[in-house]
């Protein structure tokens with residue numbers, strides 16, 4: 001990054017949320033270290049702190065993987081045990097990268113890291129090709145609906161930068177992805193260690209003519225166009241200043257989940273079903289005529305209607321479903337398995353409701369993608385589950401709307417987050 | 426750029442506001458830790474946006490070590506009044522009266538008493554169940570894994586191996602009696618974002634961030650500010666000289682280094698931050714031991 005570029009930067013630069021997944025030793029930490037170093041996202045003193053131990057002097061000898069291994073526990077164990085977030089920027093973009101561990105028991109962290117991502121990099125070791133873990137991760141990414149997938153076939157230096165090996169792996173992973181309905185797959189041959197095709201092209205793979213990894217990340221669409229979806233506004237907080245200047249102000253705070261809202265729009269309030277019109281869109285910076293997802297705003301209505309947290313404001317001509325029973329794909333991340341008839345808390349948008357797991361429709365075998373009968377979902381397992389809810393929620397199918405179709409499952413006893421759910425249509 | 430795209434700063438802003446409102450909606454008694462630094466200034470600015478037109482629905486808490494720069498105290502008084510916030514100041518008077526200082530007791534013990542213990546005491550006294558902090562994940566390696574909602578046990582301790590996964594933007598704010606949560610609305614901001622946002626939004630910051638001729642003592646690579654109050658923290662033979670300098674981060678006088686700089690405007694600071702090849706944490710003396718931050722955090726340090 002150079003200084004003069006940064007003067008304009010804040011006006012045009014956009015944010016891309018990325019997740020990086022791969023099996024242990026595929027070179028994920030090395031790749032992220034490489035991206036940080038080559039985009040100057042790592043500072044000299046941080047580089048020094050990871051070279052010191054090895055007595056290395058030059059950048060070439062920096063242990064790139066060490067740059068990203070944060071906690072002492074994992075330095076001792078030599079594995080990455082939790083999602084870490086990395087930040088780097090180019091003159092075009094700022095990147096937030098969720099570094100997701102590849103170890104099997106930490107699949108929950110992958111789900112966590114990928115849930116907010118607009119794009120994911122899947123790492124494959126060129127020597128091993130597509131592994132069971134690769135399939136598991138790809139499957140989870142397809143369930144989460146991660147809009148863009150980039151496969152980085154790493155350690156090309158260890159297979160003599162052989163194009164035929166790259167092509168074989170590309171064919172394998174493309175075929176696997178096709179089975180899951182993933183079409184747009186970008187495959188790039190790289191050497192994270194030496195840097196080929198990561199930020200610079202290097203000179204060992206002249207047969208590869210497409211974009212480097214960083215060029216690819218800079219050109220991916222950053223949005224999934226949530227502003228084009230129907231307007232959804234889950235009420236987060238009721239703003240009632242009750243001050244001398246504002247005795248009667250009553251605003252509904254929230255982050256627009258999807259769509260666009262304009263002053264004067266006719267809206268329906270859920271669950272009451274009453275209608276009203278948008279009086280004003282209130283922000284610290286003024287009262288704009290329109291606002292769009294994912295902005296955080298405060299809405300006021302023309303009518304005085306009783307609304308509380310968890311309610312939803314929507315356009316009257318396109319309302320979501322109001323459901324007391326849902327079927328959802330669930331990624332289970334709790335240590336204790338999900339079992340039928342057990343009670344849970346489901347939090348969807350700003351709404352927390354009690355729920356009972358009615359039954360497990362099926363459990364997906366991650367290797368074959370077969371749907372099996374099951375009595376429980378263990379940690380890291382994925383399946384389709386039916387829930388009955390104590391109160392209705394206002395939702396869309398996850399495939400149509402990530403914000404209103406997703407929920408977390410909370411243990412009623414420990415309060416820990418134990419599952420991730422995606423509502424089926 | 427299409428009219429329905431947010432710039433990276435506006436995207437970060439929307440996210441931070443969302444986080445703050447979740448906390449205020451779900452917790453009984455939140456508080457915002459206010460450290461007077463640039464990150465606090467940004468966090469406070471975002472809080473004002475989140476609850477506009479209402480005043481802040483929670484007080485600010487400054488855990489004072491008595492070692493902050495005079496310019497910081499001055500700024501604190503002015504800024505808090507300016508925006509009409511409620512400020513609570515707490516100090517570990519016990520330790521301060523016993524003459525706690527970094528040179529005599531060691532930096533770790535001094536921080537432990539004045540910052541960590543001071544904070545834990547203040548949180549307990551106020552019976553807060555949620556405390557906002559301005560920490561960013563890009564600051565330090567062990568913070569890269571910190572959640573936005575970080576659950577602490579009754580002793581304020583953090584267990585890096587037992588954190589709740591955070592999915593989408595659905596935060597789990599359920600806690601047991603006695604537990605509390607530290608919330609970091611600036612998690613995804615980088616130092617650069619902070620400066621760009623301060624520039625874009627015209628956010629007031631302590632003048633120490635701007636370069637000026639200041640009395641400094643040079644120790645190795647470090648520039649240590651010279652003040653009457655803390656001159657006994659200097660080593661034998663150290664003499665102050667005037668140096669054109671500024672601070673990249675602000676902490677306690679004896680433990681915060683400055684950098685040589687001619688950046689006297691926000692544009693110049695942005696340019697300097699963009700060209701910086703060393704992290705801002707380097708000027709914090711407290712980070713110079715191995716793994717210190719993670720250890721401190723386990724004990725309850727922010």
Ligand SMILES: Nc1nc2c(ncn2[C@@H]2O[C@H](COP(=O)(O)OP(=O)(O)O)[C@@H](O)[C@H]2O)c(=O)[nH]1
Pocket residue numbers: 022023024025026027028029030031065080102154155156157158190191192193194
């Ligand atoms: N030859 C070669 N080795 C690599 C490459 N990328 C990573 N490695 C090595 O593979 C090992 C595992 O890498 P690491 O980044 O720790 O993997 P992670 O477990 O996926 O984070 C380390 O010894 C790296 O130096 C590469 O492109 N070429």
